[in-house]
Amino acid sequence: MSGSVYGNSFIVSTWGESHGEGIGVVIDGCPAGLPISEDVIQVYLDRRKPGRTEYATPRKEDDRLQILSGVFEGRTTGTPISMVIYNENHRPYDYSEISKYYRPGHADYTYDQKYGFRDYRGGGRSSGRETGGRVAAGAVAATILKELGITVYAYTKSIGPISIDYQKCQKEYTYQSPVNMPDLEASAKAEAYILKQREEHNSVGGIIECIVSGMPAGIGQPVFDKLDAALTKAVMSIGAVKGVEIGDGFAVATKTGYENNDSFFCDSENRITKLSNHAGGILGGISDGTEIILRAAVKPTASIARPQRTVNKNNENIEIEIQGRHDPIIVPRAVVVVESMVAITLVDYLFQGMTSRMDRIKEFYKR
Template identity: 65%
Template sequence: MSGSTFGTIFKMATWGESHGNGIGVVVDGCPSGLPLSEEDIQVYLDRRKPGTSKFATQRKEGDLVEIISGVFEGRTTGTPIAMLVRNMDQRSRDYSEIADYYRPGHADLNFDVKYGFRDYRGGGRSSGRETIARVAAGAVACKLLKSLGVTLTTYTKSIGPVEMNAERFDPEEINRNPFHMPDPVAAGEAAAYLQECMRNQNSSGGVIECIIRNFPQGVGEPVFEKLDANLAKAVMSIGAVKGFEIGDGFAAARSTGLTNNDPFTVDAAGKITKATNHAGGILGGISDGSAIILRAAVKPTPSIAAPQMSVNRSGEAQEIRIKGRHDPVIVPRAVVVVESMAAITLIDMLFQSMTSRLDDIVEFFK
């Protein structure tokens, strides 16, 4: 299988299956000298691990990370950083029935067509558990960005028809409720909506929003390596994501040039800036100094207990009921995954931009 490596200078290579021995990642291109511990990584993994509320799968995994290489005496050495999270609570028997039929909304049929066989235990590499590796690598990227003063605020914007109210936005609320919504009222409404979904053996989708502040201006390449294009690829590579937006996104299609353009102005310090931010912090594929605002549309969990129609490997129709422990909504646990993929992309493109100007190279190597 190709396609398990991401990045150009700051790179990650992921491996492992949902019901294998574990999930792992190798991060290459991280500079030496970054203070890094397993605790730093664990904080991020704890944000996506299962069993944290009744609205998440009850698979009991500690998701404890082990740093195998690349760190010595609490600092990165500049060599590849290898990290491992062992699987401890697999129930492969829950998936034995699906070996002969295809689950709606899953990659089962495509894996059979592409490879001639598949790991039906939880979906193998197509499982959401694969995102553990992304989050571990993202924790390293986030720490690098933090050292540069760059912050990422990521949260659930909506679940099903329930959307947060911007007037009630409270960043402290993000980690207070199981949905990571910055609006406590909307979080309560989302809980009621999901309870109804669960009673109907159904699931829900939603939207995740990420705001990146203090990212340097001038990062990104103007043709095939646009910053927004690479962010889109990174976020769309997450299995459950079906849509992506920057700034006004699809709303720009209903706008006009006069309302969508961001007028330039001069701030109190004499710096040229934008009066508005419909572009979402990126113009011409290059960061413009404003906050970068992106959104990911996440589909409903395809594994639901309600009866569905499908076919088996012989093409015979049959009614199926999917067993196992599944999230009624993927969105809350995917918040940190979106943040991680954004951070990995940002730091990689930041490193690439270091060679854009000769005067910067000369200054660095003096």
């Protein structure tokens, strides 16, 4: 299976299955001297681990990270960083029944068509558990960005029909809300909505919004390797994400050019900036120095304990009720995954951008 490697200068490769021995990641291209530790990375992993709230799967995993290589005495060595998270509560027998049929909303059928074989233990490689490796790598990337004064902050914008009110939002509320909403009133309504749907053996989706602050202008590529295209690909590669937009996104289709254009001006410190940010911080595929704003639409959890129609491997029409341990909503645990993929992409493009101008190369190597 190809397709498990991401990046050109900061290269991330994830491995492992939902109910195998473990999951992990290898990072190649991380510079030497970065202060990093298992504890720093664990903070990120704890935000996505299962069993943390009543709105997550009851599967209990500590998700304790172990760094196997690339870090010595609290700093990166410049060599590949290998990290592992061992699966402690895997119960593959919970999923033996699904080997006989194709679950609606899952990759069962497409995996069989592509490979002629699939790991049916909770979805194997297509399980959301694969994102643990991404989050571990994202924590390293976020640490690099922090050294550069760049922050990536994601939160739940909406769950089902319930959206946050920006006038009532505070960043610290995000970490108090069990569904990662910065508006606690909206959070309470969303929590009640999730529980109601769970009682009816149903699930819900939502939207994650991500804001990047401190990104310098001039990072990205024109044409095929635009920064916004790369960010979209990165976030879209998360299994449950079905749509990504930058800035005003699809809303630009209803605006005029005058309404949509972001006027430039020089601020009090003679820096060029914009009066508005409909473009979401990216113009022509290159960062413009303002906040990068991205949103991801996350589908409802596909595994629901409600009768559904499908077919089995004998091409017979059947009805099923999916058993096992599943999230009634994916959105809250996916917030840190979106942050991680954005951080990984930004680091990769920042590293590539170091060679885009001759004057900066000469400045770096000047003795």
